[in-house]
Structures are given as C-alpha cells and as structure tokens.
Amino acid sequence: MTRAANHRVASVPFERKFGRAPLPPRHPDALINDVIYDRMIDPNWSASQRAFVDKQRAKAEAQRRFPALHVPETLAVMPVETSASPERLFDRLRTHIGTHAVAKPTHASGGVVFLRDLVDPASLRDLYDLAAIDYAAILREMQYWRLPRKIIVETLIPAHRPGPPDDYKFHCIHGEPLLCQIDHGRFGHPWSRLFRVPQFDPMDENDGLTAPKGFAMATRNRLDMMIAAARALSAPFAFVRVDLYDGRDGVYFGELTFTPAASLGIAPSSAGVCRVSPTHRMYSRILTDALDRYGG
Numbered sequence: 001m002t003r004a005a006n007h008r009v010a011s012v013p014f015e016r017k018f019g020r021a022p023l024p025p026r027h028p029d030a031l032i033n034d035v036i037y038d039r040m041i042d043p044n045w046s047a048s049q050r051a052f053v054d055k056q057r058a059k060a061e062a063q064r065r066f067p068a069l070h071v072p073e074t075l076a077v078m079p080v081e082t083s084a085s086p087e088r089l090f091d092r093l094r095t096h097i098g099t100h101a102v103a104k105p106t107h108a109s110g111g112v113v114f115l116r117d118l119v120d121p122a123s124l125r126d127l128y129d130l131a132a133i134d135y136a137a138i139l140r141e142m143q144y145w146r147l148p149r150k151i152i153v154e155t156l157i158p159a160h161r162p163g164p165p166d167d168y169k170f171h172c173i174h175g176e177p178l179l180c181q182i183d184h185g186r187f188g189h190p191w192s193r194l195f196r197v198p199q200f201d202p203m204d205e206n207d208g209l210t211a212p213k214g215f216a217m218a219t220r221n222r223l224d225m226m227i228a229a230a231r232a233l234s235a236p237f238a239f240v241r242v243d244l245y246d247g248r249d250g251v252y253f254g255e256l257t258f259t260p261a262a263s264l265g266i267a268p269s270s271a272g273v274c275r276v277s278p279t280h281r282m283y284s285r286i287l288t289d290a291l292d293r294y295g296g
Contacts, residue, residue, distance in 0.1 A: 006041035006140035010263075013139065017264045018276065025288075031276070032284040035239065035291065037263035045143040045258075048236060052256040053143050055106040056152050062253040066232040068225065070250040072154040075101055080149040086128045090121035093153065100156045103127060107147035108135035109257075115153070127151070139262040158248040161214065167254065168218070168226055170197065170242040172234035173290040177227055177242070179203055179283065181268065184215045191215065192268035194283055198227055203286070207279045208270025218246040225251050239291065 007022075014022050014037055022037045023030040051057045059071040075096060083089040093103060096115050104112045104127070111130040113123065136145035159165040166184050170177040177197045184191045191212050194203040200223060202209075218226070230242040233256060243254035269279035 001043055001136065001140070001142065001145060003041055003043065006043075006142065010037065010041050010140040014263060022263075025291075030288065031281070032287045033263045033265070035288060036259050039239075040139075040141045040143070040259040040263060043142045043145065045145075049143055049258060050147065053107075053258065054147055055104065055255065056150060058255060059253060062233060062256075066229045068251070069229055069244075070157075070247060070252045072157055072252065074152060074154050076153040077106070078151045078153075080105075080131045080151060083128070083151070086121040086124040089124050089128055089151070090118075093118070093124075096153050101153055102156060103151055103153045105131040105135070106150040106152045107131075107144055108133075114156075141259045141262055143258055157245050157252045160216075160246070160248050165245040165247050165252070166215075166218070168244045168246060169257075170226070170230035170234070170244070171287060172230055172237070172240055172242055173287060174238055174294040175231055175235035176290070177230040177234065178286055178290055180226075182217070184212065194267055194279075198223075203267075204269070204279045204282050207268070209268065222246060222251060229253075238294070239287070 011022055018033065023034045025035045025038045027034065051061050056074065056077055059074070062069055063071060078092055083092055093115060097118050098116055101115045102112050103115060108130050111127045113127050118124070131149060131151050134144070134146060136142050157165050164186050166182055167186060169181040169183065171179040171181070180195050180197050180200070181192055182195065189212065193207065193209045193211070195201060196203050200217065226244050229244060229251060233242050234240050237258070241257040241260050243257060245252040245254055266273045266276065267280040267283035269277050271277040271279070
C-alpha cells in the first residue's frame, strides 16, 4: 500500500473516467479531482482525519467540536469478526429488524441497510462483504487503511417530510465553507445542486437545474448553524466535505468526507454526472483557487 502501488491501482478508474492520467495538483489544467486523487493515494493521514472516517468515533468527535449538533443514536456496534456470515449477522440484528434503524460499516462508504425492510440474510450480503474487507484496498482511499472493521446500528434521522432528510454537503477549504451541495430525495428521484456559501445563491446560474416540487431549503437560522458547524469541523483540514442533515428536530452530523467519490465525482448539472462540464470546471476552480490562496 505504498504511494506508487496505490497509483497503479487508482489511476485506472481515474483514466477511464476522465480520459487522461491524473495531473499534479499544481498543474494548470488540474481539476479538484486531481487534488483529491493526489491526497487519497498517500498513506500518511493524521489521527484526527482517521478518527473522522470511523463512523462510530466521528459522532463523538463532531459533538466535541460543535456541541449543538445532533447525531443519530447508536444502538449497537458489532466487530465484523463476531459475525462469520450474513446468516450470523442477521441473527445479531434480529432485535432491530423492522425498526427505524440502519446498519452500515464504520470503516467504509456505502453498504447501508434499512432494517425496517430487512427480511432475510441474503439482503445482508453486500453489507457483510463490504464490512469484511479493508476498504482502502478498493480505490486506495488511504484514510481508511487498517481501520477496525465494525458494523454500526443507529436510528434514522427524523425528517420534515416522508423520505430521508435533505443532505447539505459543505465543501470547505482551511475551515471556510465555500460551496454547499444540497441532495434531495436521495433514495427516490434524487436531485442535487451546488450553492455558494453563505448566501446560498446557485453556484452556476446556467447549470440547467431547477428544484423539484416538494423541496424547501432549510431556514436561514438552520443554514447559519450549518455554516458554523462546517467551519468548526473543517478548521484543522486543508480540504474536506462536511455532510450535515436538516432533520426535523435539528441539524444532524452526517460525516466528514476527505476524498469525495474517490476523486471521480462530477458536479451536478443538467449535462449529467458522467462528464466534465462548464459547471464542474467552475466548481473545481473555486476550490483550487482557494487552496492556492491558502497554500494548499
């Protein structure tokens, strides 16, 4: 898991996505994707960063740094080695099945299972397989390397309306949230758009995106609290995305994401999510310019 070995693995999907090899972060044609790529393949991550990518530890760390944040209640934490199969995991989750709770790995991204809908062990196969591996081995996001392998069960965040609460993803440079991507209806008909912080005007007026019926932005008081929380949580880091939820009874902590989409993400626009667009170049330039101003 050296930087050179990680590059050999991670550069393949990067080249497939962008049609070129990753560029050095300070190359004039580099995108924020190149910056994220350069960071994620490096094995050297701080103890603080690694604490924030462990989903069990991150909640306590977030509330320590910004006590007003809500966090989903932790119902159980299970070391992966105590569940030798999806069937054994199903047995261990039995008391939570049918409730408003989720199970997911603490040391990986994805793999979420909604326990109210769980009916058989086969539905746990993807979660079990993801939880059983070192997540860093997939795309060489090295902040996850050798994290303890656990499955956490936690309550769902209460929402204002049916469905999941809206997700506010703050893209922060050296403690300053510059952009916020709002994700609405993530498990139905998803919609996302980037907004400038603090005013919450659209980042790109020409992105072709309009809000769907039923979307309502958080109140100004909530937005201000989210900005303050994003500042507090991102202050120690050059670049991080702070994910918060607009819950029915308060602002909830989601996670800190140091390598969004493993460097493969594209800013949302009506042009789609599969190619670099003018919207994505605008998004990238805002962040890379800020990194240049603050010294990377």
